Amino acid sequence: MTPRRLARAATRSDRPKVVYEQLRELIVHGRLAPGSRLVETDIAERFAVSRTPVRGALQRLRQEGYIVDSPSMRQSRPTVAPLTGDDARELFDIVGQLEALSAYNAAELPEPARTALVAELATINADLGKAAGTPRPDHNRLWNLDERFHERCVEVAAGPRLKLLHSSIKPQAERYERLYVSYLAGYMSPSLAEHDDIIAAIRRGDAAAAKAAVERNWHNAAERLGQVIERVGDWGRW
Amino acid sequence: MTPRRLARAATRSDRPKVVYEQLRELIVHGRLAPGSRLVETDIAERFAVSRTPVRGALQRLRQEGYIVDSPSMRQSRPTVAPLTGDDARELFDIVGQLEALSAYNAAELPEPARTALVAELATINADLGKAAGTPRPDHNRLWNLDERFHERCVEVAAGPRLKLLHSSIKPQAERYERLYVSYLAGYMSPSLAEHDDIIAAIRRGDAAAAKAAVERNWHNAAERLGQVIERVGDWGRW
DNA sequence: TTTGGGGTAACTGTATACAAATCCACGACC
DNA sequence: GGTCGTGGATTTGTATACAGTTACCCCAAA
Structure with a gap:
């Protein structure tokens, strides 16, 4: 799979959606283990887009419950939600x-x-x-x-x-x-x-x-x- | 009410939340009528923040169904959701x-x-x-x-x-x-x-x-x- | 008066620079 | 040896510049 090209090829207004879908797929299929930290810059680099669309995707994933903020600090550090x-x-x-x-x-x-x-x-x-x-x-x-x-x-x-x-x-x-x-x-x-x-x-x-x-x-x-x-x-x- | 000061005074990581809550309040109480257009720049100016936190608030409102995208175009033009x-x-x-x-x-x-x-x-x-x-x-x-x-x-x-x-x-x-x-x-x-x-x-x-x-x-x-x-x-x- | 077209203004999407806050490691001091 | 503090590195939050697209307005012609 070559996410770089997928995200790049996507038309302007679909980039956050593409990133969202790819990340969700990775989480649902367990390729991103529960507890994994998601770093905006890493994801942005991986999909060859800037942090802006990544932020959109992360916010959506967070709101839907796929990722949670690390409990400790005020600054939100998104991690993949645990399975209990x-x-x-x-x-x-x-x-x-x-x-x-x-x-x-x-x-x-x-x-x-x-x-x-x-x-x-x-x-x-x-x-x-x-x-x-x-x-x-x-x-x-x-x-x-x-x-x-x-x-x-x-x-x-x-x-x-x-x-x-x-x-x-x-x-x-x-x-x-x-x-x-x-x-x-x-x-x-x-x-x-x-x-x-x-x-x-x-x-x-x-x-x-x-x-x-x-x-x-x-x-x-x-x-x-x-x-x-x-x-x-x-x-x-x- | 002086939203400018509220949003400004808010600590760094609460700004999108404050904007979200204020806008939601306006929508729920009918001060923003169904069908109203929400323009990022206007909102940003009104709350004295940049477009970045406003985008976060709008995305959340959209996902929760308070606002919908104007039906016609690819570029999203958020409007207050109608009541039917x-x-x-x-x-x-x-x-x-x-x-x-x-x-x-x-x-x-x-x-x-x-x-x-x-x-x-x-x-x-x-x-x-x-x-x-x-x-x-x-x-x-x-x-x-x-x-x-x-x-x-x-x-x-x-x-x-x-x-x-x-x-x-x-x-x-x-x-x-x-x-x-x-x-x-x-x-x-x-x-x-x-x-x-x-x-x-x-x-x-x-x-x-x-x-x-x-x-x-x-x-x-x-x-x-x-x-x-x-x-x-x-x-x-x- | 209405309709069609072109041009401009407005708005959103994206990228990036900068600021603030947290974490981590190393070292000093008890 | 353990603990606390401090400095740097990492990472997120914010602002802003720029690009692309859409919508709107105005004017001309039927």
Whole structure:
């Protein structure tokens, strides 16, 4: 990957966005470990831009929770946010609440769109079941399918505000999911059943049930993940 | 008010924050009308700082939804976000979901804290009832009490992430509430009863009920507000 | 009177120089 | 040997100059 050229080639007003996306990618995929210090000048040099667009990207990452300021001093020293069990639980509950609202709206969608969505979700979940059933499941594929399942509801049914919020928070859950997906692969079958509940509720237009089903799915996921984290240990704390 | 001196006196690393807070205050209180253009140079001059901290403040306001970019062009021209019925409904539902999660946690609080919170909420709601019962209610006082009622749950029971999210979204609901509070004063009694439901659920430690009660409260508030907006007309659109 | 085009003014994006504040290491003194 | 202080290096915060783009205004022509 050659970030230098990407950022340079970017048109004027996209530079902060490009830097933001690249950094986020690095954080989510763990290439920037929790606790790492982010130095403006280093980043600027690395992407071949000045500190100005870098500042924009960092501020956004900070506001969205990907990076935090070192606790000690008044002058802010941004570091990659740590991954802890408590944070995971809170984060998953929040994402669950937001996606639950989407599901609520999805269940109230007018008829042609709703059936289409249900069909789509059913297909994805079936694929997910098949992928999980194989002897050595492809973790990346599992994650992608699960991701798409949740994403579709939001894309179709959420309003602009909800979409914005979701897109800024969801990737942070991705940090945890990507790290622990190998440990979580064994817990797929309850998740599959929960997805079926969601689909059924949306199909019959039962908004309250759809909402509750999504909340359950995420709350259970938080519990499963929390247990795994406690077993394996936190990252970025000691 | 003399913003010049405020921003100047602020210590180095607080300047963007001060500008942010002042601008947000102006927007929330309607002194900056929906659709107004925000020009970096003007703001910088007004607060007697350079464009750099102003940019930080604007970026934050944009990300939180207080300002939007003029629809047409690639270069961003920030304007104060319009107020519409649809947006109000979506916004209130989101805030409701977040506060519902807080209430859920509040109902699971360990014992000394929970009783204290319940007592506090009961007092506030009683004051609210008294204030609403007087012949010519003080709208500002009504709003403050209602605000405090909702705020306490979050302060006591929410985790750091939830608090952060809430503090960035809630003031946007405030924009609507402050504008329409005079029209909404007549609808206080259902809201009072809904508050009582919340208090009762937390008191008996019924987390699910507390969550549902908060969601109902906000969803109904969204409906009441939506009707008022449709009657009175949107702001910032025509 | 309205519409189209060109030119100018205004505003934002970027880069960079400078100032202030913190951290780190080294050394002196107890 | 340990601890505290001081000086330099590092890094962020701020201001400002410059470049590129957009919008607006004015004037001419239909």
